[in-house]
Amino acid sequence: MLVFGQFLEVLIGGLLAGVLYSLVALGFVLIFKASGVFNFAQGAMVLLAGLALVRSLDFLAARGVPTWAAILLALLFAAIVMAITAALIQKLVLGPLVNQSDLSLFMATIGITFVLEGAGQMLFGSDVYPLSLFPTDAWFILDSVFDGGILVNKLDVWGGLIAGALVAGLAIFFQRTKTGRALRAVADDHAAAESVGIPITWIWFVVWLVAGLVALVAATVWGTKLGVQFSIVFLALKALPVLIIGGFTSVPGAIVGGLIVGAGEKIAEVYLGQHIGGGIEYWFAYVLALAVLLVRPQGLFGERIIERI
């Protein structure tokens, strides 16, 4: 029973950690769906949003603004920063690069990554800033069933709840609002959408804005977990295998992919890692993704890739 309890603890911890990867992967999926751009800069956007949030929060708190107002104002400020970023990226980089090859666009987003990392840290500082929006202590559940119970991190549960709310919100946005429907049309076929009068540059701005807001949400959770610091940009690299497993174009895929990666790498680390040397979390997700790709080249939920001559 104890062994099963430990397994369950690892599994739950992994699944909840996976939700946090999904938060980053979601931003990728939104942009890829709507503009076909593989956005390497998502990690840098998380960093920028986190820095804007935590620095303005510190600034307001130091001036004696009540906590709830400070949090709201800081969130607003960070959202505005992300909106400006989205507008600049769309106007200066992606607008002129329309119709370039996927690879060029991908490299451009790596360029954007450098700019965001540099500018974000120049504007807001480059130390480690602790953020404490959510409780970080642990719960012990199911004490009655297992000896000592199962340890569950409260922050991870918050992350799960937020991710759920976010996906629900995005689903409503995509299904019910006019802009959301326009977004789906653009995702389906750029040229056709444009020909029926959908303003495509506006839509791309909206997509980058939404991705920026998703990055902000991810930053609140990850910032509480790790502190807002430069290493957050490497989250982007953790989110890539999530995308591959789920498929580049699927929002549910990003969630399921995150769960698989989170649970898989925790289980592998605990049960496999001790046999072949620790730290296999570092690459396990990628090898898992490679295995999935060999069976399903478009990921679990991705649209089937049809090639014509």
Place this chain on the structure above:
Amino acid sequence: MLYREAGQFKTSYAADMAIFPIRQDRIALLLLLAFAFVGIPLLAHFQLWPLGSDYMLRAILIPFLILALAAIGVNILVGYCGQISLGSGAFMAIGAYSAYKFGTGVHIPLEFIGSEIAIPPLPVLPSILLGGLMAAIVGILFGIPSLRIKGLYLAVATLAAQFFFDWVFLRVQWFTNYAPSGSVNAPDLVFFGYFVHSPIERYLLCLIFVTVFALIAKNLVRGNIGRQWMAIRDMDIAAELMGIRPLYAKLTAFAVSSFIVGVAGALWAFVYLGSWEPLAFSIDRSLQLLFMVIIGGLGSILGSFLGAAFILILPIMLDQVPHALGIPISVETVSLLVFVVTGSLICYLLIVEPHGFARLWAIAKEKLRLWPFPY
């Protein structure tokens, strides 16, 4: 007026198929090579401008040559065969660590049959080439998924190689001969009894490698196999229908590319770094190589050199600018500023010239042929 091919008649098939069909190109290349092989060492020897100190050779020219070699390798895969790879850093690492193992002697105990594989330490040149060969073998293995997945999916899949080998060289101590710090030292660079030691000698060594491999690469991409790669790049299904075997074409591209990248990795470790850690071949290195290839020009050997020069020298220059202008800002701000400027320049270059420096060079040549007339 000078650059014109009028009157240069080709009377044989060989002349028609020459790498540089225009005489002025040949002369320019020979002058460039003469300068690289004789001029620069002489300047460095007599410590004349701009080679007054070792710095220029050690910190700019040697890394430039090695990274240009690696960029040629990446260009074969990405530019000629169209298979995006983000794992080049890993293949450099494989080249470096395999060369190190061959250079210091391989010893694999096979306890279950009570025997062992033992290879005595090899000289440097075979070690480096064997390093490239190991990289090629691993490259073929990681190239197999390319038969099934394409484009950006493949790019992310190659990241698997990157992260896996980062981990392997960090954790599996056999590769570092159980060095406690995890960092290893290159063996002495002795070629045919000659000890390559001074910066000038190291520079010449790299130059020889780069020249030979650039020539091989240039001829490969012009030949049968290169045409197969390009057909696969342009449209793999159509190429397959024409009778090109994707398996053969893609895997040879992976093999040749990884070989060159592996040799470059071994040189980077042995000649440039001297002692190194796995960190020297991280994902940043892969991205840097990909940038070189894209900024320089996909599908161009010349572009690999131009891109390598740009990406390598840009941060070094930017570091100097505030200092030279006398603007007092902290070292940290400078490094962040370098990030911002590099990123924006990359975006800018992608926007103004998506085909890279190689295209600019081609345009310039075209203009030069007509000069002083507009058309």
